[in-house]
Amino acid sequence: MDTGSVLSTIAAEVQPLVGQGAVASYIPPLAAIDPARFGLAVRATDGAEHAVGDATERFSIQSIAKVLSLAVAMDLEGDTLWARVGREPSGTAFNSLVQLEADGGVPRNPMINAGALVVMDAVLAHTGPDATPVLDLVRAATDDATLTVDGAVAEAEIATAHRTRALAHYLKAFGTLRGDPDTVVEAYCRLCALSMSCVELCRAFTFLATGGHAPSGQQVISTRQAKRLNAIMLTCGVYDEAGDFAYRVGLPAKSGVGGGIVAVMPGEFVAATWSPGLGPRGNSVAGTMALELLTTYTGRSVF
Structure with missing residues (x-):
């Protein structure tokens, strides 16, 4: 072909x-x-x-970067990760607050925003906020050290991430998110700006x-x-x-x-x-x- x-x-x-x-x-x-x-x-x-x-x-x-952070989290946490996030299709918008409440604070899957925040929380618990494990994985997977975050996009996302912050604090209220919600949101926004x-x-x-x-x-x-x-x-x-x-x-x-x-x-x-x-x-x-x-x-x- x-x-x-x-x-x-x-x-x-x-x-x-x-x-x-x-x-x-x-x-x-x-x-x-x-x-x-x-x-x-x-x-x-x-x-x-x-x-x-x-x-x-x-x-x-x-x-798309959610797949990469999930790969890192699965490596760090193994199957214990699934106690905090499900694996079922959502059926609602990727940033839905209503579904999160209906599901008792456990995100339906790691590919929606709430689930990705839990995944990032898991990664940060092992590496700390200054580590770059997902970027390290990307660079290792591509053998390209020039790949990086677009700073302008990252800062714009952080400045406008009001709904994402709401999800993070809602997750914290349910006990699903263990770290600081604002730290998790900032790391998540930078991840998306790859x-x-x-x-x-x-x-x-x-x-x-x-x-x-x-x-x-x-x-x-x-x-x-x-x-x-x-x-x-x-x-x-x-x-x-x-x-x-x-x-x-x-x-x-x-x-x-x-x-x-x-x-x-x-x-x-x-x-x-x-x-x-x-x-x-x-x-x-x-x-x-x-x-x-x-x-x-x-x-x-x-x-």
Whole structure:
């Protein structure tokens, strides 16, 4: 299969959708991004890489980073982590306060904001607020020490994170959050401000397609953890659109309100796409279609 040709075909077919939807206007630096950007990259487990469009331009990966912090937390806490956060699809918005109350202060899964705060709380309990274990994992997974947080995006998120702070303090009130809520929120906002390109995302998530091995061959997580992370991405990774995404794309995936989506075909490849225009549930309009076409044209999905 000529993967490069497939990606070019996909880019041409999704072009009418590029710019549709709305950018994440509640974070000022994201609101300023040109909605006409589109990138798509694929990295096979044998190391072959193909990209089209704006696939080498870095953007704020936002909630995609939740997978990386979860990988660290699972390594640090093991299965005890699941006493404080569930593994079921949410069915409601990623920042819902109502669902958190209905569930007795235990977040439905680690891919919604409340769950990600608990995950970050677990990481900080082992490393302290000044440690960078998630960034260390990203750099190890990509063998790229230049990857870092976009400071402007991080500060804008911290300044506007009122609902996230409400979730954190609500979690603290239930006893689910053990550390200082404001410290956890700041660390979480900085995590979401990680800046990567589609090509770099494919490298960073290669460990989920190879049973835990980074492109360098280094084992960054266990095979067991890789299996479980893929399962959580499949059922919970695209907010409350998991069923429709599984129907259309058929791959474990994680999206972010920066317009990025990363998807994994275990044992075969990682794909990443970026287009800032979001649909009503916070997922990239053009990006979702690009991944749907990728699994359609290649005939490869987990189903």
